[in-house]
Amino acid sequence: MGLRKGQRELVEQYRGGYCGIAAIPGGGKTHCLSLWAVEMISQGLHKPGKILIVTYMNSAVNNFKQRIASELQKRGIAANKDYFVSTIHGLCLQIIKEKPDLISADEEFEIIDDVNKVHILSSSIQEWKRANADRFKTFVDESQLSANSLAKAYEEWESKLSGVILGAIREFKARGIKPLEAMEKCRGLGGTSLLKIAADIYEIYDRKLKTGGYFDFDDMLYNAKRVLELDSSLLERYRKKFTFVCEDEAQDSNLIQSEILTMIANGNLLRVGDSNQAICGSFTSSDFTFFKNFCELPQTTVYSITQSSRNTKDIINLANYFVRYVRERHPVPECRESLLPQYIEPVGDDDERKNPVTPEYGIKAKVFKSWEEEAAAVVMQLMHLMKANQDKTIAVLVPAAWKIEYLVGLMEERGVPCEQLDNTSKERNRTVRRIGRIIDFFALPESGEKLAEMVNECFIPDNPEDAAGMKNLETIRSRKQHKQMLADYLKGISTENILYPLGGEIDLNKVPEELLETQVWKEFEQKLEVIKDILGFPGTVIEKLILYISEKLAFNREERAIAQKIASDVRYLMSQDPHWTLSKLAQELLSSKNMFNFFANVVWELKGYEPKPGIVTVCTYHKSKGLEWDVVFLTSLNYADFPVSLKDKFIGEYWFLKQEYRNPQAIIKSELQKLMGEDISNIDPVMASKLETISEKARLLYVGITRAKEYLFLSGFHSNQGKRNESLPSGYLLELMNYISAGNGQASGSNPGERKGCAV
Amino acid sequence: MYGLDEKAKKIVEMPNADRKIILKGPTGCGKSTLLLERYRFMVESLKIPSDRILILLLNRTQSLDWRKKTVLKSSGAVWRTSYYGFIQSEIRTYYPIVLENCSEIVNKQIKPTFLTFESAQFLVSKVIDKHRERRGLFAGVTSFTDRIAIDLTANLVKAATSDIPCHEIGERLYSALELKDETKRQVFRDADGILSAYRKKCLELGIFDFGMAVEVYNRYLFTDERYREHLFRRVQHVFADNIEECVPTEVDFIYSLLPNVKSCMLGYNFEGGYGEAFGGNHEYMKQKLINGCETIEMGKSYTCSSFMSEFSEMLFDSIENGKRGRVSEGANIEKTPPYELRSEMLEAAAERVCALISSNGYKPSDIAILSTHADPVSEYVIEKILQRQGIKLKNLSRKSRVVDNPFTQALITLAQLCHPDYGEHPNRDDVKALIRLLLKIDPVRSSLLAGEVCSRKPFAEFPDVEFPGLVERIGYHNVEKYEKIRDWIKLYKAQAVPLPINEFFQKVFLEILISKDVDVLDSDILQAKNLIDSARTFADVVSRFNMNASREFLAMVRRGIKSAESIFEIEERLGGDFVLLSTPVAYLASSLSNKVIILTSLSSRNWTPRSVKELSNAHVLTKTWEKGDIYTEEMEERNQKRYLALLTRALLKRCGEKLITFESNLSANGYENDGDLSEYFDSILT
Structure with missing residues (x-):
């Protein structure tokens, strides 16, 4: 079975009780957990119930399912009912749906998507603000601002408040505090208590959710736990249903999740995680100490997986160096425990899967003069790489979503195929967008602009494959020009003259001759009938219109599923709010964050993400968790995103607020801790929050480094030197640059001198 | 129709004796046919006046079946009704007695009005x-x-049909809860408060929803000696089908008729009882009626093969009793x-239907697709998918909304344009x-x-279109047509008082929509008529x-209310060569059976709906529930x-x-x- 140290013990020895698997990155957690499940099922050791595996994302769910199913199939065992893989929210949904009446919910309750959640929260804030305009303003540092910038600051504050309150509500919910209870607890706090404000808004938000028949994701966890606590027979049923409970990525667990799984587990609980990869704490209520504490329980058997064949020895050395640096020399001593002394070991020579070897030293680092320069250099470098190594998978990691957009724009300009892992990426939203484009035009068919946009996005592909199936960059470029020409033409016309000319035929004299000769025009002419068919469809029943579009555009399996989902939801939406219009619907569909993201992603992830050579993956550091590529670019390693010292600039601090409120999230957290009588010693809350951020960002960088199998590029920038808004490269980048240039980390047996000047 | 065997023939052709019979049998054994034939015999051969025979049926589809099959040689009126229909008509006819007995009705000047479920929900939600x-x-x-x-109005109905006073609903539900808390207690108090206010107001005005009508009938009419005398004089014979699904007050009603009628014949499917969610109470019926009548057992089922019958029993046993029989999957069960x-599944099911028809020789009407x-x-x-093979599909479940039909939508839009004061402005779509429709x-x-x-301010209206560019x-030619409509609207708006909405629709319908310029289908006319009817009833109440x-x-x-349906539309769905799509419950409410039944979403939890809901519990609001029990x-x-066992067995038997x-x-x-x-399927299939 090819099992390594730690993996073997799990698969061969774990048969019950508490067990913790501490694994290093690339340790093959999914692999060995799947094998363990298969082994148990093969031997019937999971009876009388099933094995439950809870993991963090739908893609991981599918990954587990596929691995287990294929291994069972190999062994000739039909047992798809013997295991159940789910996200924690999927599991909670199941539990609540068993008895929604216990928590006074209608059985048709819906889980609110992020977009609607923000809408509801904003309107709750508005409602609160109407009665509390002065309290709202009191936090802004008016003395520092001109009248002009003051208005802007209020605006900014309102937009930031949404995130702050959301964090507070999450904290309340994580402690099981209901809105009225929260208000009661905060009664004694002063008018300028952020926590008190949060409690007020929590009450409004909760009321709005309830009358809308909604739960948010935090409610799901909280209510699932409540249902299990209230109903012992149900809990008993779940305990019987699942003989074993396994939690993947246990370092990102939170209190309620841990409690739910422990309750269900009935003693057989297997948790797999890596504390050094805990990167969700600052925006969820997760905390890796739950996993750590679990491993330290006397009754827990712990197996450690320390070997990995994912990365080259060079990269392993760099990762281990980084751990050591943080632990021994981090400039903020309080952050030295942020990474545990778990060092990655390369596999032995007898292992069937060996660590990759590169002909040259595969790590480079550089500081650029600006983000733009950095981005351009990264794209140049990866184009170069793709040409030289067509079989390599490549990823570029960035700290923020807007930078993804920027990079993708650059790559598209240069014809570099890329894909995003973001839920809201273009690729994943393609189906929703296309329907949106068509409905947008359908709502306003006299608009040449909308016709042009629709035709371009839905009817004329960017790069049709030529006879040989090869994409020729030159053809792509000229096609792009022709498409632009068509778009320019369509934007200026009265659409009825093209679609329904009074004489019956299009007056070709009015079409630019140049355009008439192109392939693009011919394709456009061919598609006119389809466009007219769609336009002619009665618009009164929108769900049918959507299904009709799906049919006319010959959607594939996944696209049809999405179209059907949109169609059902639209019917429901229209009955909830009769004032919905086609244009409004189109707007929703065209926005990258829309209410169909969740479902589109479920469908998308069924296919599973598999890095493909020739297509560059662009994603955030966070989204890269659990994945690996041959080549990885870690970009934007700057102070703002990877702070090292307490003096660094921190995200989450708002310059327009009075000094004492600059970090509202931290203040709320500490106010709540105080209120709950939790031990917070005497640490300044802002300081505590900074320490937490520094620690987590160190782990985030560690995750990034360990994604790379063969080549790793680290970069940042130093812009606006000497100015107030100067942006400095992160101290980590500088430290690692020193390390690389000193040649310390090169795997023994290779000669640095010989490796210089290689392809990288 | 199934050929009647000797035993059945004897029953049909009994002389006019004072017998009270329950025909007891499983699904598809021919009870309903027998009831029908007996009725026909009584009227045609025994010459019993048809207006002395009360036929109580479950729903409109059953009623339709009877209508089709009771074309009698004699010309007397057929007294065929549902329980609710009966109550309505009795209250209407004997309203003076009701008024005399019921002090809660304040406005005694007007005729009683009955609410549809939707109007009732509308009023409660307001x-x-x-x-x-x-x-x-x-x-x-x-x-x-x-x-x-919806839950509250349904509670009112369940309470009324189980003879539970309206003000006890909340307390009864709350005290049956296993886990009680103050929040929940308050929720039920709120519910009681809303319902009693609603009920009081309705009664004052002489407006009755289903629940109130039942209550008023039972408390103020059925207890009146004058009325009872009349009733017993009119009803000399009773027929009722599917008595296992009857609500308790209907059972009580039949029970009190028994000593006073000459004969009765009741159809009883002992495998039924899946209608509890709608207030049916199989247990109560058994307690009340079985002993008072002579039972004739009917045997075998005609609607399913012996294999399917056996399989359905096995599945029933597996679900209900945890017994594990084994059957091999094969030609009969796939x-x-x-x-x-889910989308893939739907498509695959449709493809399978196509294959059944093209390769296995089935007709479309042989096949029913059931989906929760x-x-x-x-x-x-x-x-x-079926269309590609020229196969038609009909949906038995009523799901279409008024606004789904372009023709009725047009009526509504015109109404909005003509009455800007109502504040319901049409949107551009x-x-x-x-x-598009008119021009x-x-x-x-x-x-x-x-x-x-739509760009007119402050309200949308048809402006003069005179800019040369636009014209x-x-x-x-189009502008001319446009101006006609514009002038019509202008003229209407110039009236001092707007017409009531139903009259407005009537006017538009006659003056605009059925003009030669507009394409009108028969189905559109029907829809428009339904809209006008709904508007009239609604306006009358509101x-x-x-x-x-x-x-x-x-x-x-x-807000998407469903469109009303005439009996013709239901009739249309029940006959013809098409594949049927239905929910299991709607399917069972019809008397249909099919050669092939396709069950979709088998692993969905919708097959076992929970009867305890946040504001209701069908088992607690019923007569057989002991007050104070948990x-x-x-x-x-x-x-x-x-429920699942009964439901699947009943389906498989068809x-x-x-x-x-x-x-x-x-x-x-x-x-x-x-x-x-x-x-459960897996556990018995090998």
């Missing part, structure tokens, strides 16, 4: 809406107001492995659709005109509540299993040859399906 936002009613309940209104997505969620989207997806012009030009209409784009009925009707229609989870589990099941791992919302039915 009350809830007001209080929920302002007074924080139903705090802690995660549900929409409309949903709460369990298709799960698909990942037979929504318009599923319907469309399946329909499109609606105006565009209206213009018969292309979508682009319709949209251009709609833009002009040219629209075309002169105007008494000091609300502007016309405005409220327009608002309600936009409704435990074990009871719920047992009831769910029983399946003549072949059962095919489909399922998907993910639900329509993208979450894992984890219902039990699929596993």
Whole structure:
């Protein structure tokens, strides 16, 4: 079975009780957990119930399912009912749906998507603000601002408040505090208590959710736990249903999740995680100490997986160096425990899967003069790489979503195929967008602009494959020009003259001759009938219109599923709010964050993400968790995103607020801790929050480094030197640059001198 | 019709004796046919006047079946009705007695009015809406107001048909809860408060919903000696079918008729009882009626093969009693492995239907597709695939909304344009659709005109179109047509007083929509007629509540109320060569059976709906429930299993040859399906 140290013990020895698997990155957690499940099922050791595996994302769910199913199939065992893989929210949904009446919910309750959640929260804030305009303003540092910038600051504050309150509500919910209870607890706090404000808004938000028949994701966890606590027979049923409970990525667990799984587990609980990869704490209520504490329980058997064949020895050395640096020399001593002394070991020579070897030293680092320069250099470098190594998978990691957009724009300009892992990426939203484009035009068919946009996005592909199936960059470029020409033409016309000319035929004299000769025009002419068919469809029943579009555009399996989902939801939406219009619907569909993201992603992830050579993956550091590529670019390693010292600039601090409120999230957290009588010693809350951020960002960088199998590029920038808004490269980048240039980390047996000047 | 055997013939041709008979048998044994034949014999051969025979039926589909089959040689009126229909007509006829006995009705000048379910829900939700936002009613309940209104009105019906006083509903439900807390107690108090206010107001005005009508009938009419004397004189014979699904007060009603009628014949399907969610109470019926009548057992089922009958019993046993029989999957039963997505599953089911017809020689009408969620989207997806092979599909479940029909939508849009004061302004999409329909012009030009209409301030209205550019784009001929409509609207708006909404629709219908310029299908005319009827009933009720009925009707229609249905439409769905799509419950309510039954979403949890809901519990609001008892989870589990067992057995008994099941791992919302039915199938299939 090819099992390594730690993996073997799990698969061969774990048969019950508490067990913790501490694994290093690339340790093959999914692999060995799947094998363990298969082994148990093969031997019937999971009876009388099933094995439950809870993991963090739908893609991981599918990954587990596929691995287990294929291994069972190999062994000739039909047992798809013997295991159940789910996200924690999927599991909670199941539990609540068993008895929604216990928590006074209608059985048709819906889980609110992020977009609607923000809408509801904003309107709750508005409602609160109407009665509390002065309290709202009191936090802004008016003395520092001109009248002009003051208005802007209020605006900014309102937009930031949404995130702050959301964090507070999450904290309340994580402690099981209901809105009225929260208000009661905060009664004694002063008018300028952020926590008190949060409690007020929590009450409004909760009321709005309830009358809308909604739960948010935090409610799901909280209510699932409540249902299990209230109903012992149900809990008993779940305990019987699942003989074993396994939690993947246990370092990102939170209190309620841990409690739910422990309750269900009935003693057989297997948790797999890596504390050094805990990167969700600052925006969820997760905390890796739950996993750590679990491993330290006397009754827990712990197996450690320390070997990995994912990365080259060079990269392993760099990762281990980084751990050591943080632990021994981090400039903020309080952050030295942020990474545990778990060092990655390369596999032995007898292992069937060996660590990759590169002909040259595969790590480079550089500081650029600006983000733009950095981005351009990264794209140049990866184009170069793709040409030289067509079989390599490549990823570029960035700290923020807007930078993804920027990079993708650059790559598209240069014809570099890329894909995003973001839920809201273009690729994943393609189906929703296309329907949106068509409905947008359908709502306003006299608009040449909308016709042009629709035709371009839905009817004329960017790069049709030529006879040989090869994409020729030159053809792509000229096609792009022709498409632009068509778009320019369509934007200026009265659409009825093209679609329904009074004489019956299009007056070709009015079409630019140049355009008439192109392939693009011919394709456009061919598609006119389809466009007219769609336009002619009665618009009164929108769900049918959507299904009709799906049919006319010959959607594939996944696209049809999405179209059907949109169609059902639209019917429901229209009955909830009769004032919905086609244009409004189109707007929703065209926005990258829309209410169909969740479902589109479920469908998308069924296919599973598999890095493909020739297509560059662009994603955030966070989204890269659990994945690996041959080549990885870690970009934007700057102070703002990877702070090292307490003096660094921190995200989450708002310059327009009075000094004492600059970090509202931290203040709320500490106010709540105080209120709950939790031990917070005497640490300044802002300081505590900074320490937490520094620690987590160190782990985030560690995750990034360990994604790379063969080549790793680290970069940042130093812009606006000497100015107030100067942006400095992160101290980590500088430290690692020193390390690389000193040649310390090169795997023994290779000669640095010989490796210089290689392809990288 | 099934040929009657000797035993059955004897029953049909009994001389006119004073016999009270229950025909007891399983699904498909020919009880209903026998009832019908006996009725025919009594009228035609025994010459019993048909207006002395009361026929009580379950629903409209049954009624239709009887209507078709009771074409009698004699010309007397056939007294065929549902329980609710009967009560309504009795209250209407004997209203003076009701008024005399019931002091709660204040307005005695007007005729009684009966609410449809939708109007009742509308009125209740109006009350809830007001209080929920302002007074924080139903705090802690995660549900929409409309949903709460549905639950509350349904509770009222269940209580009335089980003879439970309205003011006891909340207390009864609360005290049956296993887990009580103050929030929940308050929620039920809120519910009681809303209901009693609603009930009081309705009664004052002489308006009755189903529940109130039952209550008024039982308390103020049926207890009146004068009335009873009349009733017993009129009813000399009783026929009733599916007595196992009767609500308790109907059972009581039949029970009190028994000593007073000459004969009765009641159809009893002992395998039934899945209608508890709708208030039926099989247990109560058994207690009350079985001993008072002589029972004739009927044997074998004609609607399903012996194999299917055996399989259905085995499945029943497996679900209800945990017994494990084994049957091999084969020609009669096909369990298709799960698909990942629900959409895939629907498509595969449709493809399978095509193959059954093209390769296995089945006719479309041999096949029924049953889905717990037979929504318009599923319907469309399946329909499109069948269409490619020229096969038609009909959806038995009533799901279409008033606004789904372009023709009725046009009526509504015109109403909005003509009554800007009502505050329900049409949007551009609606105006565009209206213009397209009336002017018969292309979508682009319709949209251009709609833009002009909607850009008027403060309300949308048809302006003069005189800019040369625009006229040219629209075309002169089209502009002429446009002006006709514009003038019509102008003329209407010039009237001092607007017409009531139903009269307005009538006017538009006659003066505009059925003119030669507009394409009208027969089905459109029917829809328009339904709309006018609904508007009339609605206006009649709502105007008494000091609300502007016309405005409220327009608002309600936009919220997607379902369209009313005439008996013709139901009839159309029941006959013809098409594949049927239905929910299991709607299917069972019909008297249909099919050679092939396809069950979809087998692993969905919708097959076992929970009877305890946040505001209701069908088992507690019933006559057989002991006040003060606790409704435990074990009871719920047992009831769910029983329901599933009864439901699937009844369905399978309607399946003549072949059962095919489909399922998907993910639900329509993208979450894992984890219902039990699929596993029950697995446990007996090898």
